[in-house]
Amino acid sequence: MTAVIDRPTANVDVAAVALPRVLTSVAVSSMVAVSLAPSLLPRSAVVQAILTGLLAALGWGFASAWHHRPRRQRAGDPAPSRESARLPVLLAGAVTVAATMLLADHWQDSLRVAMGVPTVGGGHWAQVVVGAAAIALILAAGTRAVAAGVRRLGAARSAAIVAALAVATQFWAGPALWQSRAQAYHAANATVDTSLRQPVSPSISGSPDSLTSWDSLGAQGRKFVSAGAASGAVRTYAGIDSAPDQDGRVRLAVRELERAGGLAKSTIVVAVPTGSGWIDGNAAQGLEQRFGDDVALVGCSTRAPRAG
Structure with a gap:
């Protein structure tokens, strides 16, 4: 059975x-x-x-x-959720x-x-x-x-490996990444938009009377000043290539603002560009609509990575 x-x-x-x-x-x-x-x-x-x-x-x-917390830390947890x-x-x-x-x-x-x-x-x-x-x-x-x-x-060998990786990152991976970023930035900054025309008004940077050359303004700087060519406002800009260092660019921006007659305007706006040099064109246009010709906008590119 x-x-x-x-x-x-x-x-x-x-x-x-x-x-x-x-x-x-x-x-x-x-x-x-x-x-x-x-x-x-x-x-x-x-x-x-x-x-x-x-x-x-x-x-x-x-x-x-x-x-995966230790069991002793789960004592006060609520009941597990249903599947x-x-x-x-x-x-x-x-x-x-x-x-x-x-x-x-x-x-x-x-x-x-x-x-x-x-x-x-x-x-x-x-x-x-x-x-x-x-x-x-x-x-x-x-x-x-x-x-x-x-x-x-174990902890000791693992710490040694982490230290070796940190040293490799500091002396090889980090500089390589920075160099790649610098090359990408300068390639973008050198892009020439053929639809933009060099300003002729002395109140605009990049014009024949300007202390900052048209080529030195960079891609975003040329867009910024070209957009204000039709108005009577002052638009000045110092690009990354306008001076060898940050202090030089700041001094040049002040001199350019003075040359263009910006200090005679009742409203002076310091436009802080992004890392790529871009300034919000809509904001700049809104300021010119609000104050008319009695406004000066000045921008100065900040530090950028240098390609070796």
């Missing part, structure tokens, strides 16, 4: 187990939304992908660290990220229109999604590998 014993079978929801935990979904989607917040300058697809990937990995790391909550929270996070991306697309396009550069399209955001996902996955895998390596090597 054979006895048959029925063993209880656990009902496991495979789909729920495969989904990320509630805290992970909340943390990652929140950090991705933060990475898409409005910026003062347009972001390229590469920059946005790096920022989003870094913050997404940071959110994942926070959730992972919270879930059925994972899918709704994941979908809510996806909707939040999608809505934030639409708002970011609108904001980035408005910035680009204001700066006179091409707007973004679907390809831009496709690159962002793919790049950010790759960066986040690489960082997550790297974090786990580092943690496993530290456990295997």
Whole structure:
């Protein structure tokens, strides 16, 4: 006689187990939304992908660290969330990220229109999604590998490796990155917009009477002064190549403002450019509409990386 014993079978929801935990979904989607917040300058697809990937990995790391706390620190935690909550929270996070991306697309396009550069399209955001996902996955895998390596090597050997990497970054990776950034900046600054015409009014920098040559103003400086050529206001600008150093550019900007008659205006506006030398043309135009010809705008490029 054979006895048959029925063993209880656990009902496991495979789909729920495969989904990320509630805290992970909340943390990652929140950090991705933060990475898409409005910026003062347009972001390229590469920059946005790096920022989003870094913050997404940071959110994942926070959730992972919270879930792997020592047991003694979990005594006061509330009861764990039900597996059925994972899918709704994941979908809510996806909707939040999608809505934030639409708002970011609108904001980035408005910035680009204001700066006179091409707007973004679907390809831009496709690159962002793919790049950010790759960066986040690489960082997550790297974090786990580092943690496993530290456990295997011990604290002393791990500290020695970190010190070696820090030295390599200081003397090789850092200078290489700075040099690459400097070359990219100077290439962009040297771009010549053939639609712009050199001013002839003595109240505008870059004119034949100006102390700052047309070529030395840079791409953004030429845009700034050209936009004011039709008005009677004073627009002066000192570009990165207008003087060898920052002090020289400041002194030149003051002398140029005085030469152009800016000190005789009742309103003088010091426009602080961004790192690329860009000055908000809409703001400058609004000031000229408000004060008419009785306003002077002066800009001076700040420090920029020097290509070796």
